Amino acid sequence: MGVAARPLYAQQDPPEQAQRDRGRDDRHEKARPAALLPPPSRTEHALELDGRTLRFTATAGAIPIPNSAGRTLAEIAYVAYTLDGADPRRRPVTFAFNGGPGAASAWLHIGAIGPWRLPLAAASAAPAAPPALVPNAETWLDFTDLVFIDPVGSGLSHILGESEEAGGRSAKRGSRRSAPEPASREEGGPRYFWSIDGDVESLADFIQEWLKRTDRLASPKMLVGESYGGFRAPKIVHLLQRQRGIAVNAMVLVSPVLDFEGRRVARHSPTSYVSLLPSLAAAALERQGKVPTRELLSEVEAYARSDYLVDLLRGPRDQAAVDRIVAKVAEFTRLPEEAVRRHGGRLSSRAYVQEAVRPKQRVASFYDVTVTGLDPDPGSASARFDDPFTTALAAPMTGAMLELLNTRLQWRTGRTYHLLSRRANRAWIWGNSPNPPEAVSALKEVLSLDARFQVLVTHGFTDLVTPYTASAILLDQLPAYGDPPRVSSEVYPGGHMFYSRDGSRAAFRRDAEKLLARSLQPQGT
Template sequence: MRFIHLKNFPWRPAILSCALVCLAIAPARAVAQADKAPAATDPAAAGKDKSAPKISDDKAGLPPLPAEAHAAQTIQLDGKPLHYTVTVGALPTRDGDGKVAGEVVVTAFTVEGANRPVTFAFNGGPGAASVYLNFGAIGPKRVDAGNEGASPSDPANLVDNPGTWLDFTDLVFIDPIGTGFSRSTVDEATTKKLFYSTAPDIEYLSRIVYDWLVKNDRLSSRKYLVGESYGGFRGPRITHYLQSQLGVAMNGVVLVSPYLNPTIENDGDLSPLPWMMTLPSITAAHFEREKKLTPEAMADVIAYTQGEYATTLLKGRADEAATQKMIAHVTELTGLDPAFVKFSGGRIETGAYLREVHREEGKLGSVYDSNVTSYDPFPFAPEQRANDPILASIVAPLTTAMVDFVTRTVGWKVDARYNALSYDVGRHWDRDSAELRQGSVPDLREAVAADPKLRVLIVHGWNDLSCPFMGSVLTVNQMPLMGDPSRVSVREFPGGHMFYTRPDSRLALRKDVMDMYSKH
């Protein structure tokens, strides 16, 4: 997980679209420049410099972040030892006047060898640290979490990850300001201006990528980005910014359950798009429960959604016979109560569905995978009041595992709180900016058009309702064909937003990514 779906914030009364790890997901409805040296700001010195950004009172007494720490480790991968070094440290980011305004903590896994690729990883939210991709998907170690039956009190044991990408690329996990141990060193108003809005977020994180490459003499390496959820929103924009503004070109981009089009589900009273987005994922979850989920079955669902379902919704009351036929077919596809589908008009709203699908068991489905459930502590409330089932179970084990790994295993003895998911970032994020509403598809198109060798792999879980796979299918189908059609492709796997928590899906993702990397 890693990310917070912007629509899952309590301040937004709708739910649908994408990004991950909801910051404040209570109800499912409620859904710059940096130096090369990883130095920390000296609050006392900054206080004496009248030109420096003001450091807020609550930050003035913070102990400095430790110097960079390293540890040699080994895992067994495909029956062979893989030796690597993990490095944890901070890179500073600066304001427009060159003053240090924040410290971005980076966790890098590197293997000895010439000309190895390097992959930069971001999670989403905004407000989520990169631990979800690190310990859930692609790092050399993993924690079992995020699946049906998981508990926040389960042991947070790290084990070797057979789905890691480390044997074919070095991995650099970046925690944006306010997440993980990364932090702002300026006052709240300046923090919001410099870090908690779309354009500044893209600019300073791009510079962190650039500075890590320069600091580690890796500008000549093949370079890749992977972003999940809102990190998938960041991916195309960081790629394009690096390419066009900082002069660093990516070879490939992997977008995991990306939040590409923030406004795609608007106007549900008139547009069929919101309902086209959700129907296939709701159907996939039902097919999975019935042991009928296959790519072939889903191909038929996608064809129906793009064809007869869309046209029937557009006709509305002008064709009552088609509407009744559609309602009957949606009932069959989803396995939901016929009365529920009838009174929904065949338009299955996500929040209502997540309460309805497991209501007989007294449980809620997760927006990230509706087949992952928890008991509903407020079953008679008019709207969902409980936290999302996956978020409720995954933050504790990932936080425990990461803090123990960084402080004990690597020896980076930091005295600070770790934010796997920051509610503070979510509260302060500028969610009304035109830059956010624009989405990242224009940057995706421009980056692909500018570089005929750039490859983009978009991956989703079938069951995800926070960032439904259908959104990426529709997006890519509308892109112009720029050379080889396989340069931008969409793949789906069993599971949800964090489909990689399932071992088979994690291994299938590894195989597809290895194939993409091999083409360079």
């Protein structure tokens, strides 16, 4: 799920299940009793896929997150799939989570790499679409065990002892305005779990505890994080390496935000326009019936990072520069020059939708600008609308996850399932630093500390939420960290959830399998 997406959460709260005491102290009990999740459920499955059979065990459950006094602060829910008959010391295990912040891992789980998937074709994206899971021929279970984690507040994971509404509302990302201070680990609560550091610590706690409980500390390990999950993943790996003595072999970042500086609306800085232009050109190719490739986009990529940037820096008072920008941007985006000129050649994602899609009385998804829907108010000058891809799929995604958990995996909890928690997303504490949050520093530390660590960064061509060029610019600033380089990148047809397209999902699987294989090769080979 994407960064700061419109919340996608589900049904009303059912009655809480009976309270069970697990050793919490009296003060905690009096704060606000909260039902604990039931014990793990283990089920056996066999999946027939393209001439191959996968026999595996599925475990749905939760792991408590305590403070140093042993008081349970929260429970993190998960679903793990382990292949039967494999040597656990040699068998890789992959931990996967989405972003938000506040998003459950459902998108990666039943959209991309789990054993079952919900078809996510744009043509069928609608709240009334049937939530029917089908076998996933592109599952990664062939080459790695899978653990899907719902961070605290998302999915069925929850805070104990106090209302989750108590988190308050934080300042905007990178804002210099005073934001709430995060709580300490000992305090817990929303101000701990819904902060950058608390989120990273709690997920590292979960990974460490799962590895200990399952005797998998010796297993090769990989992390997969999408969107904001791609921001937290390098920080989690760094913490595991530095504080927990746990090595991670590889990491896959899916449509990541590596530095929130690039997410700012560029009122005075041109960098966001530079990052966005190649994705707008990719959308133009799709409108012409062409499949975007790096080769087809090489000219616009080079222009965006050279002449376009130079002319943007000249400013709007340089009419010759504006004329050059308007002509080139119109050429690459296939928009009329007069439309591009209205924005001075500086096309934001909203400006693009306004000019390219709304004249047809339609709106577009910022997560995949090729996915459009009916404009709810075509006569309005401003575009306010639910996302025709992510919001349209909220109901079937939630229904499919509940069917999977309740019926197929036999883990009934009686709790609300949050595909994306509005409370966590709005209450997120980004910190009071004058600089926007970034994960590039953690990524550099991890790469320098472990000479075998491998990274794959993936994006979709037509994603306007986290444009692929933004990551490309940041990755180009990294040192080589050895020969051959250990950071690779791939861009696939599609948007933020490019894996919704069959061909992109298959290519993604192949690239991830190759990455994991490289990370397990002996040094020097």
